[in-house]
Amino acid sequence: MSTDLGENQFDDIIDEDNEELDKETTRFCKLVNDAHQEVYPGCKNFSKLSIIVRLLHIKNLHGWSNVSFNMLLQLLRELLPENSCLPSTFQDCKFIIKDLGFSYEKIHACPNDCILFRKEYENEDTCPKCHSSRYKKMKVNNSRRKVHRKVASSLIPAKVLRYFPLVPRIKKLFMSSKTAKLMTWHDEGRTKDGKLRHPADSLAWKTFDSLHPNFASDPRNVRLGLASDGFNAYKNIGNQHSVWPVVLMTYNLAPWDCMKQPYLMLSLLIPSPSSPKSSIDVYLEPLIDELKESWENGFETYDAYSKQLFQAYVSLLWTVSDFPAYAMLSGWSTSGKLACPICNYHTCSRYLKNSKKMCYMGHRRFLDSKHRWRKYKKCFDGTQELGVAPMPLTGSNILEILGDRKNVFGNNQKRKRQKGDPWSKKSIFFQLPYWETNLHRHNLDVMHIEKNICENLVGTLLNIKGKSKDNLQARLDLVEMGIREEIHPKDIGSNKVFLPPARFTISSKEKEIFCGVLKGVKVPENYGSNISRCVQLEQHDISGLKSLITLMKQILIQKMLKG
Known part of the structure; x- marks a missing residue:
């Protein structure tokens, strides 16, 4: 929204004497116009708002105190012409930002x-x-045993x-005439030829429309997605200080807009130092309450494009997360025997005693019933696959299973959970009236999965210590399963074991060629980070694959392995 504010997109609202304009919109637009005035007459580089935002950003980045910030403002006011509109104190800057609705x-x-x-x-x-x-505990004065007055x-x-309240931010999307027009792209600007280019082309979207025709009748009604993940706010790998932001995506917009930074709305900032785990529902309460209110009663807002007031409603279609966060949001445990939320109670799993980890199989069930791979034994786990693909649990199935289960939140609270029960809680999202009938409630972030697969593949090919999946424990598991006899470990005496090379094993010379090609790759600007920094030729090692996933997966590995 700061981008919109910098383009004077609100002028058309105030210039026209529109009787339908509500007081809140009028007040906001007057504040915007006031904020757009030049810092001093003739200044072309900064407006009143832009200089305030810039200064506050620098203050936060470098941890300036309020006193030092006030001193800087006083110095700048002395430096600028007398008729400048730069605020004189930190409090004045805060009031301007707060009045514009950028508060929490x-x-x-x-x-x-x-x-x-x-x-x-x-x-x-x-x-x-x-x-x-x-x-927090108070400091005690040992001499008087009294709490310090300060x-x-x-x-x-x-x-x-x-x-960060949701409704005011959605209202500001419609206060911009350009953004208000973009909010109907999913209905008016989308090519409807049956191809999947946007969430609006999906079966989940169409099913939602058919179940809620009143909501679907106005394309301006807002459809959101929710994403959350933990990150280290202090950029210290050794520090496990984790902060969990909750971000909302606006799917009304076109694919090239809905995932851009100006339209990603930070909704919650869950405090550190550790992950909230299943207790994330506690922190989601304010957002869920606002989503319920926005669905049931809506809110009146002004559409700057059509220049009229309308009653807007909001829905949450699904969540997007990595595998650990999937468990936190959905309540289905993504570890153990039933870790797959898609296969749910029909997950095919096996514990590998030597590797000491769970192995998940049964992937051939998703192939066509007559696919030739279903009958292959040697290439897989030594068995034929005659089963059918499991059906995902519907919202009604989940509510029937969980019944009137009561959630117990808190990191030090004891939870009564039956053995083999994959559910840790009844998700707070079921408080939304429409959540039960949503076709896809929780989605996995493909980027994390691709990164893990790519990292494991490269680590195994280069036999990187700690990253390769081909080791003695894995070979002993093959012995126990009775498959792949040609690569079973062989005892060669003197307490030594020989591991026969597998089909994917490459020589030291081939590893050097592989790493050399990666190190010399040139890609277009902004396509990805510099891969040459991540490749160590002598050690035959590659690190930092997270930022190189597209390059590694889609282009290099396919070409190099074929060659």
Whole structure:
């Protein structure tokens, strides 16, 4: 939205005396026009808003104190002409940003992730479940055994959730005439030839439309996707300090817009230092409440493109995450015997005693019933595949299985869970009235899966220590399974074991050629990071595959292995 604010896209709203314009929109647009004024007459590089945003950004990046920031503002005001409109204090800058709607709510949380101190717990000082203090422990003066006055006057919460309200941000999408027009692309601008180019072409989208015709009747109604993942905010590999942002994607927009940074909306910033795990539902409560309200009652907003007020409604179609976060959001455990959420209770798994890990098989069930690979034994696990592909669980199936199960949240809370039960909770998303009938509720982020497969493939080809999947333990598992006799380990005496080379084993010279080709690759600008930095010729090692996944998977490996 900062990009929209810099292009004066709101002028058409104020220039026309539109009687339908609501007070909130009028106030916002006047603030925008005021913010667009030059810092001083004749300044072409900065507006009042852009210089404030730039200064606040630098302040946050380098940890400036409020006092030092005020001193800088005073210096700049002395440097600029007398009629400049630069604010004089940090508080003035905050008020301008807040009035424009770029603000968030701070919600105190239990340090053990049991509850949020809101609604019925708003005035509590301790968690009613684990009895932990809402605030950090006070410093005590040893001489008088009294709490220091400064500390007592400003209690510091133990954990704070930052929530960015959804409705004001959606309203601002429609306050821009250009963005308001783009919000109907999925219905008016999309090519409808049956090919899958956009979520609107999917069966899940079409099923949702057929079940909720009133919602689908207005293409301006907003359809969202939710994504979440943990990251280290301090960029320190050795530090396990994890922060979990929750981001919303707007699927009304075209494919080349909906995943661009200006249209990705940060909704929640879940505090660190560790992952909330299944207790992520506690932090999702404010967002779910707002989504329910936006679905049931909607909200009145102004469409700058059609120049009229309308009642907008919002729906959440699905979530997107990696495998661990899938378990946190859905409640289905992605580890153990039933780790596959697609195969669910029909997951084919086997514990490998030597490798000490679970192995998941039965992939041939998804092939056509007459596919020749179903009868192949030697190339797979020594058996024929006669089974059929399992059916994914519907929302109704899940609710029937879970029944009236009560969730127990908190990192130190004991959960009564039966052996073999893959469910850790009843997901909070089922509080949404339409979630039960959504065709695809949770989706896996393909990038993470591709990265892992590519990393394992390269690690096995180059026999990189710690990354190769072909080792003595794997060969002993083949012996136990009674397959691949030609590569079973052989005892050659003196407590030594010989591992016969497999078909995919490449020589040291071939490894050198493989790494040499990767190191010398030239790609277009912005296509990917410099792969030559990730390749170590002497060690035959490759690191940092996450940023090189497209290059490695789609182009190089296919060509090089064929050659």
